[in-house]
Amino acid sequence: MLTPKALLDSFSEQTARLFAGEMLPKAELENQLKSLLSSLFDKLDLVSRETFDHQMTVLAHTRARLEALEARVAELERAAQNAPPAA
Structure with a gap:
């Protein structure tokens, strides 16, 4: 399991990649961000x-x-x- 710092660093990198590309429609951006957050929460064993x-x-x-x-x-x-x- 990743340490909290490594997990947040990974999340930060993925979020930066998400916003670095071309501007996505709001609905698609929300879906991708929700998916990213869901993945993060799954790794935290909440x-x-x-x-x-x-x-x-x-x-x-x-x-x-x-x-x-x-x-x-x-x-x-x-x-x-x-x-x-x-x-």
Whole structure:
């Protein structure tokens, strides 16, 4: 994977090439720039906001379950300490 500086340098070079040639129609220029940005974002391994929010929900649920299980284990350990030894 490219370093952030190398990635931005590459993007800068590609953008400069895009604007250096003959003037393109606005729609075509926008399409090429969107394609270039999309390629850049793909290389950055970004996730969508929707994916991030979903993972935060999963994490919150998992954390709540873990805390409940930790409380249950602590309760069982206290019960085991207070129980009379088996003969």
